[in-house]
Amino acid sequence: MDSAYIDxxxxxxxxxxxxxxxxxxxxFWHMWFxxxxxxGAKRLIESQTLVEAEQNTKAKAILDELIDTQPDFAEAWNRRAVLYYMEGNYPAAINDCQKTLELVPHHFGALHGLGLCYASVGNYxxxxxxxxxxxxxQPFSLINQRLILECIAQLE
Incomplete structure (x- = not known):
């Protein structure tokens, strides 16, 4: 990817x-997908459609296959992290978010996901x-501003 464009x-x-x-x-989302x-994008969308239909096992199988065959596909890792988060498997979600960030350090979705995972396990x-x-x-992200305040309130 063109680093000047990303900048x-x-x-x-x-x-x-x-x-x-x-x-x-x-x-960014288009680039990642x-x-x-x-x-690759078609397979990610297929997995998301399955998640929306509550067919998580099938969705996970697609994501596992993408990750096995293309381990540098950051968004496959991120999508699986989302799936794990939705299932309450926070350790697996954290692992996949971290892998996403190894591949794409500016992946704001994975950073946000890590925040959600840690908040969910009480690690504020x-x-x-x-x-x-x-x-x-994303300094204008109101959701992240609000979540920081909610986590700070939990510490008091």
């Missing part, structure tokens, strides 16, 4: 203009750390 998108996430920020967010071309200090790291990339 421009990262800057756009901090733009005062909400439309500019939303376009950058959309570009299409990292392995149209076929680490949750705050990951929500703040997400805010470093």
């Amino acid at each position: 421009r998108l990262l800057q756009a996430l901090k733009d005062q203009n909400e439309t500019v920020r939303n376009q950058a967010i959309g570009e 299409h990292q392995k071309g149209t076929q 200090q680490d949750a705050i750390q990951y929500f703040r790291r997400t805010l470093d990339l």
Whole structure:
């Protein structure tokens, strides 16, 4: 991926203009989903459709296959992390989020996911750390601002 383009998108996430920020967010998601071309994106969408239909075992099988055959496919790791999170398997979700970040350090979805996982297990200090790291990339993210405040309230 073109690092200059990624740098421009990262800057756009901090733009005062909400439309500019939303376009950058959309570009990142498109880039991540299409990292392995149209076929990779199609398989990710297929797995998401299965999750929405509460067919998590089938969805996980697709994601496992993608990860086994293309271990550098960051969004496959991230999608499986989301699935694990939804199932309450926080250790597995944390592991897959961390793998996503090894592959794509600016993956704000995985950073946010780590915050959610740590908050879910009552580790509010680490949750705050990951929500703040997400805010470093997306300073206008109201959900992360709110989650930080909620975690701080849990510490008091």
